Amino acid sequence: MKITALETLRTDEFANVLWVRVHTDAGVIGLGETFYGAGAVEAHIHDTLAMRLLGRNPLHIEAIHREMLNLPMAQSSTGVEHRAASAIDIALWDVFGKICGQPVHQMLGGLCRDKQRIYNTCAGYRYVRSNNIKPVSNWNLEGNEGPYEDLVGFMTRADGVAESLLESGISAMKIWPFDPAAQENQGLYISAEQMKKAIEPFEKIRKAVGDRMEIMVEFHSLWNLPAAMQIARALEPYKPTWYEDPIRMNSPQALAEYAASTNVWVCASETLGTRYAYKEYLDRGAAHVVMADLCWTGGLTEGRKIAAMAETYHRPFAPHDCIGPVGFIAAIHASFSQPNTLIQESVRAFYTGWYNELVTTMPVIKDGYVYPMEGPGLGVELLPAVFERTDLTVRRSSL
Structure with a gap:
C-alpha cells in the first residue's frame, strides 16, 4: 500500500x-x-x-x-x-x-468511557473567521447569526449564557474577559477599573446559578507574571476551575511560580508542541491540566503520547478545540481513547453553525456530553x- x-x-x-x-x-x-x-x-x-x-x-x-x-x-x-x-x-x-x-478511537486503544463530558468555550459564530488572528480583533462581533453568540453573551449577559448552557446540560464554560485590558495595557498592568469590569461576568454567573456552573478562564498568554498573579488572586473568590495560559508559554519556571501563587489549577497549553515541551512544565509542577491541540502539536500520534505522559505525572488531559470541524472530531476520538481525559472543549456556535457548512456529520452532543463517532476512520x-x-x-x- x-x-x-x-x-x-x-x-x-x-x-x-x-x-x-x-x-x-x-x-x-x-x-x-x-x-x-x-x-x-x-x-x-x-x-x-x-x-x-x-x-x-x-x-x-x-x-x-x-x-x-x-x-x-x-x-x-x-x-x-x-x-x-x-x-x-x-x-x-x-x-x-x-x-x-474501525473508528479511530478503536485504533487508538478503544473506548475508555461511553460518553465524555464537554465544556463550552464561549466564542461566537464569526470568532477567528478572518486572517486577523489577534486577541480582541479576532472576535468579529458584527452580526448575530444564531442563538449562540456566546462571546457577546459572556461580555454583556454572562448570567444568561450560563443559564442557557445549564438548560442544555452543559455545566462548564470558558470565558476571557481580561483580554481587552491586556491589549490596552500590553499585558503590563491592570487598573482597578479594568479589574472590576473584567470580574463582572464572574459575579453575574455566581449570582445567577451559584456553583452549578464551572468557569474556566482563558488568558491567551497576554500578561506578564506580576499582573497575571494579581488577577489570579482577585478571581479566587469566584472559584474558577482553571486558569489557562496566563503568561507566554516560553518559561516553565515563571509558570511554576504562577502555579505556586494560586489555589486554582493551571491549564497549559495548546501552544506547546510535542511531548518534550510539556515535560519541562510537568517536571516543574507548572501545569495541573495538560491541554493539547492535535492540529498543532503533532497530530494524534503525538497527542496520545502527551496524554500518556501527563498520566505518569497524575495529571488530567483536556484536548483543545476552537479551530475547525475535522480537528474537533479528531480531538473527540483522542478524548475517548485516553483514560485520563478530564473534559473535552467544544464551541456550540461552531458545531451547530459553520462546521455544518463544511463536513458531512457532527458528533452527537446531548445533556453536556459528547458521544463516540461510529463510522470507520474519523467518521467524517x-x-x-x-x-x-x-x-x-x-x-x-x-x-
Missing part, C-alpha cells in the same frame, strides 16, 4: 482552515486538518514533505511521524512544520481506521459542496 498523492484544500471564507487529503493506491483517502497560516502550511506540505512521503506505506504512521518532525527546523513548537505534520498524521489515522473498518468527510466552492484553492502533489 502506498501514498499516491497529497492534496490540500483551503477557502477564502474559512481562510485559517487547511484540509489535507492523503490518497492511497488502495483507493482509500484520509482526511486531516490544521488551522492558521494555511498558505504557509500548504507550501511546506508540497515543497518539503511530499518528496519524503509519496510512495511510503500510509500505515507506517510512527515512522512517517518521525520523518516529518525530524527536520532541523521542526523542533518543539506549533509552527508551520508541526501544523503540516499534524494534518497529515490525522489523515493517516483516518486511513488506518478505514482500512480496518468534506461535503461535496466544498469541492464546488468558487473560493476554493486546491494543490496536489502526486507520485
